[in-house]
Amino acid sequence: MAFSLSKLFGSKNSETTSQSGDTIEAIINDVENRPFGVSENNVLFAGLNELGGYFFFQTVIVGALNVKSKNGAQLYFVGDDFKLKLEADMPEFESENSDTKGRNVTKIDFQIEESDVKNLESATLRSIQIKVKKHDILFSKYVVIEATDEEE
Template sequence: MKFAITKLKAAFGNNKIVDEQLNSTYTEAIINDVEGVPFALSDTNVMYAGMSELAGYHYFKTIIIGTFKIKTFKGAKLILNGDDFKLELKSDMLELLSESSAVPNRNVTAIDFEIDEKDLPKIVRSKIQSLQLSAKKEKVVFNMIEMAKDEEE
């Protein structure tokens, strides 16, 4: 029996396109299942985020839902790439652990990042272009979600 690899690939379609469609469906399911407005998206993760203040300290609180899974005692780093700035935030705790969701193949990871008061004006959805989350050997790039004018913070 004679066959060609290119013909087999053609029969099954382009894997990259199929993967992108599956990832899109995966993140859409997360957005539909979770109450609230997402802050940013990666291929297989959705980030929900907001600011918080406790006893004069400021935090950028994030919840990542999706395939991102981590267990570390070394903390995490979040790099915010903006229009005219690059801001690096470190997690407020070194011990981080993702929790399994009730939905199969979905994890929930809550990470709070310390932020200086002088950097607070930079944490505005319209000023941020992308975010890069690094923890252990995991690295996830999130892109901002376009918001309607009435939904912006």
């Protein structure tokens, strides 16, 4: 899974910078990748990756989360008859500021077993939760609502 870093960090020519604070809609519009989950102040972008037989669930959290961790993070998935807890691949990571005021980008990779990959792909998720330091963020699964294009 590839993320466009320039889109994640925002561009200096971006017109979506909000004077009163960043919004979820602005983040979704600025980033060309499809969101995996949304919370009140953050958008979770995520995808599976495999390297040398090891599987990783890569996440990028864009929004208000600003954290520096030396003890890793946990990612929880809850769905219909499905629960999964993943541990961060690296204990140390740090949020980076973006060009958009009040917006941070936090990249965290989580280890995942191949059997859990298959279960996750077939699960109907209700929520995704990340716990890092004192932050406990609950994301709801992002659902795209297709709008019909009608000419006016």
